[in-house]
Amino acid sequence: MSDIDWAARARALAARFAERSERHDREGSFPFENFEELREAGFMRLTVPRAHGGYEAPLSTFVAVQEALGAGDGSTALAFMMHTKLFGQQRDGRSYPDEWYTEFCRGAVEHGWMANTVATEEGLGSPSGGGLPDTVAREADGGWVLDGRKTFTTLAPVLRYFIVLARIDGTAGEPPDLANFVIYRDDPGARVVETWDSLGMRATGSHDFVLEGCRLPAGRLLTRRRIDEPDPKSAAGTAWFALGLAATVIGVAQAAREYAVGFARERTPNSARTISAYPGVRERVARIELLLQRSRAEVADAVRAWEGRATAIAVGMAPLERIAVAKVDTVNSCIEAVELAMRVVGGVSLQKSRPIERYWRDVRAPLHNPPLEDRALEWLARAALGGG
Ligand SMILES: Cc1cc2nc3c(=O)[nH]c(=O)nc-3n(C[C@H](O)[C@H](O)[C@H](O)COP(=O)(O)OP(=O)(O)OC[C@H]3O[C@@H](n4cnc5c(N)ncnc54)[C@H](O)[C@@H]3O)c2cc1C
Incomplete structure (x- = not known):
């Protein structure tokens, strides 16, 4: 592993992405310049194996990068991980033939070319x-x-x-x-x-x-x-995808937290006191902290479980169940955290001129990326109760 601090590098880029976020969100336009900067900074090869010229970042680095990017611009973070997760998945559960895998790696390393799976259809659903x-x-x-x-x-x-x-x-x-x-x-x-x-x-x-x-x-x-054969990349696919999504929404919720805390320290309606002194505001901010901490702990736990999956777990859930918990619970917790941040900020949180209403919209999208909640809960039920 290289000694590059990828999370710090992602945070520096994310600060610039945040400045462009409002415009791309309003226009629904694609942030080409963000992807150009990611490419220039070496991110397109982040998870590509060293043997193919990449940095072979582990899952823990991948989620740290996702959180950092998500705090700057949720859309860029979500879109970017569609590419990076592919190499992580293939490293942990190879399903592509050598010649194509080599080609995807070569494209990412030499040109910064991106790949994504295009599976969903209107009729098929997920x-x-x-x-x-x-x-x-x-x-x-x-x-x-x-x-x-x-x-x-x-x-x-x-x-x-x-x-x-x-x-x-x-x-x-x-x-x-x-x-x-x-x-x-x-x-x-x-x-x-x-x-x-x-x-x-x-x-x-x-x-x-x-x-x-x-x-x-x-x-x-x-x-x-x-059609009746299992997808060979299934478990690795779930690990990288689900945890990348979870980290992305933590980033979005963290941005909402920063906004709400900064606002509460400054806002002084009708009096000399800032709203940070009011018990209701304090409790909401404390609950946001709790939800973010819980989310990070669940993601870290699932990352450790996946990376140590070769070793039997003495107590508690198997790695895949921990990943399901981390994805489902983190998305729900981060939705709740952004909701609380909106309440801290009050009526002006609805204004399009403020970023917080975008966080409220962005944070809920990964509800609809796999593993979907109903299916993830069924995994947990099956582990506890057996087939239903
Ligand atoms: C921002 C974003 C980016 C995306 N990017 C991509 C991409 O790059 N590539 C791609 O292929 N897809 C992508 N998707 C699509 C995503 O992976 C899902 O396929 C899509 O959101 C459809 O999900 P759905 O919940 O509508 O699916 P549906 O399968 O139509 O499900 C509808 C509802 O029924 C429930 N349901 C369905 N079947 C069952 C069942 N058997 N048991 C219990 N409940 C069930 C679901 O939980 C859900 O509540 C993206 C989605 C989003 C939101």
């Missing part, structure tokens, strides 16, 4: 439910033709590698296979349609990706498995 995508790949002329429409394609404005989930229908009554294909934005029949206009995380560029007779050479098939 692919973590195990459903079948409508996007279909058919063999033709020694290659593939893909048709379908993906939603929530985060990083669409800057992605080099769109890793697209599709089904391959079976012949003679065989069940379909699930496959991932690598698609470039200039492949014929592929296009980004700018649809992203959301309540929160408005600057993630999570547009639609439309495939109409998109012809690909045979080598673009990245992975293929039977």
